[in-house]
Amino acid sequence: MPEFLYNNKLYYNPVEFAMDRIGGTWKMPILWRLKDQVMRYGELKKDIPHITHKMLTSQLRELEEEGFVKRKVYAVVPPKVEYSITPRGQKAIVLIEAIRNYGLHLMKDFGIDESKVRQQKKNS
Amino acid sequence: MPEFLYNNKLYYNPVEFAMDRIGGTWKMPILWRLKDQVMRYGELKKDIPHITHKMLTSQLRELEEEGFVKRKVYAVVPPKVEYSITPRGQKAIVLIEAIRNYGLHLMKDFGIDESKVRQQKKNS
DNA sequence: CTGGATCCGATTTGATACTG
DNA sequence: CAGTATCAAATCGGATCCAG
Numbered sequence: 144m145p146e147f148l149y150n151n152k153l154y155y156n157p158v159e160f161a162m163d164r165i166g167g168t169w170k171m172p173i174l175w176r177l178k179d180q181v182m183r184y185g186e187l188k189k190d191i192p193h194i195t196h197k198m199l200t201s202q203l204r205e206l207e208e209e210g211f212v213k214r215k216v217y218a219v220v221p222p223k224v225e226y227s228i229t230p231r232g233q234k235a236i237v238l239i240e241a242i243r244n245y246g247l248h249l250m251k252d253f254g255i256d257e258s259k260v261r262q263q264k265k266n267s
Numbered sequence: 268m269p270e271f272l273y274n275n276k277l278y279y280n281p282v283e284f285a286m287d288r289i290g291g292t293w294k295m296p297i298l299w300r301l302k303d304q305v306m307r308y309g310e311l312k313k314d315i316p317h318i319t320h321k322m323l324t325s326q327l328r329e330l331e332e333e334g335f336v337k338r339k340v341y342a343v344v345p346p347k348v349e350y351s352i353t354p355r356g357q358k359a360i361v362l363i364e365a366i367r368n369y370g371l372h373l374m375k376d377f378g379i380d381e382s383k384v385r386q387q388k389k390n391s
Numbered sequence: 392c393t394g395g396a397t398c399c400g401a402t403t404t405g406a407t408a409c410t411g
Numbered sequence: 412c413a414g415t416a417t418c419a420a421a422t423c424g425g426a427t428c429c430a431g
Binding site: 146147149153155156157158159160161162164166168171172192193231234235237238239241242243244245246247248249250252253255 | 270271273277279280281282283284285286288290292295296299316317355358359361362363365366367368369370371372373374376377379
């Protein structure tokens with residue numbers, strides 16, 4: 144497998160490169176929500192359970208810097224900022240769907256019953 | 268999105284669950300090498316650049332515990348241990364290929380030229 | 392409302408030494 | 412040859428405070 148540098152970091156293969164762009168706990172959930180709608184910061188914050196202010200801002204910054212989402216600032220008070228997905232981000236959506244389907248299959252394989260999921264939600 | 272517990276850890280969606288099983292820096296490279304061959308510990312170690320002894324053993328342990336690879340120990344001196352992929356692991360290979368193809372596409376999109384890759388290898 | 396900065400604990404990982 | 416244990420460094424993430 145080839146290896147290469149990007150932003151002073153050494154990557155060993157294309158999988159690692161891809162996961163560094165859209166992996167981690169929060170980037171896919173963020174992209175997923177933007178796939179067919181524009182959302183404000185506060186909307187994303189409310190819609191993604193458990194994400195902290197720090198993580199949402201930092202992950203949005205990275206996704207923006209690498210061209211997966213677009214940030215539009217309105218010069219109003221109080222501030223209004225809208226996030227939307229870019230063509231590059233849209234291409235990621237296709238993969239995210241594949242990973243999601245695999246994850247659902249894996250959950251079944253591990254005996255995780257979706258019908259029990261909502262019950263456990265109450266305990267969290 | 269549903270959320271659920273597995274091994275006392277809270278997951279927010281199927282993507283996160285999948286990535287916790289086969290994500291991280293090393294699990295996919297390991298599975299990838301085992302996709303069509305049985306390999307000994309030392310062979311994997313030699314074949315995966317930069318992986319440390321500790322990471323290879325710990326990641327193999329986890330993959331084994333979760334049923335993605337099978338570990339076969341021969342009662343000989345010196346020790347001989349063979350790792351092979353399981354049906355569950357084979358299913359992951361399909362996804363890994365999808366992620367890999369996406370990664371290659373993304374590298375082009377970011378202007379990372381594969382022809383330059385081998386040159387940079389010398390500098391690592 | 393959005394977002395940057397800081398502190399600090401938790402988790403992850405690398406290096407090293409040791410074992411059968 | 413394969414694997415375990417330990418310690419230290421690095422990274423990550425949460426809580427909190429301040430700002431336009």
